[in-house]
Amino acid sequence: MPSIEVKTNVKVPDKTTFLQALSDKGAEILNKPKEYMQIILEDEVAMTFAGTSDPTFCVNIFSRNSFSNLSKNTEMSQEFSKFIEEKLCIPPNRGYFFLKDPGEHRCVKNIYIQKQKAMVKSSKEWLEKAVSDGHIEYDKFTDLAEIGSGGLKYDWIDYEKIIKDSTIEVYKLYIEPRIPDII
Template identity: 40%
Template structure:
């Protein structure tokens, strides 16, 4: 785990290639094995930010055991740098929502991570 859901008003020419590149990048930035990374990218041409349709994004990250205030600062810097380079979205045209729901609140393999990793 983590799961990353990106919504952007930027049309991505080759979304599948972008998703694979984003998956590798997210694994590196979040220090998680790529085999557990899940990426979803949605193009929404009606996404506004600050009242305009200029390039913008919303990113929701759900991850266990590595979301904290200090790390989030670096994650934000790295991710916004990636989006600026790949999508042309500046760091003042989007939000990143960091969420660690806790092991008991995330299901996988017909159970929760609390049960998988032990209490």
């Protein structure tokens, strides 16, 4: 779920390179997998800082379970400051960093997507356990598994399963305990 939003009044000439570099640096600093990083850049924004329109920035960093340690937060903001100064030539004293933990209830869509990915990765293990416990029954062998009444489809090898109980019940029993704290 980590998301980093950068607003600045300077022009970023090579946006793609900046976004990729910030994705790498953000994953490293936050200790989160790069595959879950979202980077948003708004350059040439009308902004002032300390009463002037000299180069400035505002960075919002959203991540779950990352900001509970004050000294670590200071260290992270220093690392992000170095990145901003190096890539955008803006001194660290010309902007703010906001570290935000939105909590699971405020990032439902992203968490749902991440949990779907985790579900796919561990599909064989939890499906076999769910089948042995009687929550899922084999329908027929195919390349697809259809989950719940929403009809979410994933490619799984030689499985098509239909959940007899509610998707939530199976989720709580078999999926949630296996999701790493990656978001």
